[in-house]
């Protein structure tokens with residue numbers, strides 16, 4: 001099986017680029033951030049603090065997380081409910097970052113993620129795919145951009161969706177999430193030794209896509 005691991009900080013364009021690449025290559029796209037977001041959302045809805053590991057761990061046995069591909073789009077379910085849209089809020093992103101620091105949550109999701117890569121060719125994006133989840137991935141790309149470039153993109157996405165969040169707030173969230181993701185003990189965000197670094201600060205979508213295709217074509 002071929003696996004492409006794409007890691008990097010929030011807002012580097014991983015999911016948009018990965019989704020398009022997977023569609024073009026005929027691979028299954030696995031958005032691991034969505035899994036952490038779903039668990040974060042579950043904790044918030046249960047009235048628990050996502051940073052409280054014991055409280056979140058007590059919830060894990062009841063969490064029925066399911067992924068399904070509908071017309072090429074990944075949908076994520078908590079039991080029967082499609083939470084693909086509900087997980088896209090800033091609050092769910094922060095909660096995801098908090099539960100992502102919890103080793104029991106990471107172990108819970110690791111198995112699910114490895115299982116998916118065993119069965120089919122995947123393009124998997126996250127924070128620890130090249131370092132922990134798929135250390136033997138065929139291709140590893142570390143996708144990054146400056147915090148300002150990432151915050152600007154995220155802010156534009158929100159504007160397009162009619163969500164009116166001040167830019168300063170988005171930038172502060174990007175920086176806080178970077179801090180949380182790089183400083184945690186469990187699987188911190190870092191570039192794998194054998195990953196190719198791609199900085200998209202100065203690249204638009206098509207240029208980033210072309211750069212990724214070139215990196216992948218060298219290995220697949």
Ligand code: C5P
Nearest residue numbers: 010032033034036096097100126127128
């Ligand atoms: O990529 P996305 O912004 O949806 O991820 C949400 C959060 O989930 C990240 O900030 C990160 O803390 C966590 N995450 C993780 N490991 C992954 C994917 C996401 O810890 N493989």
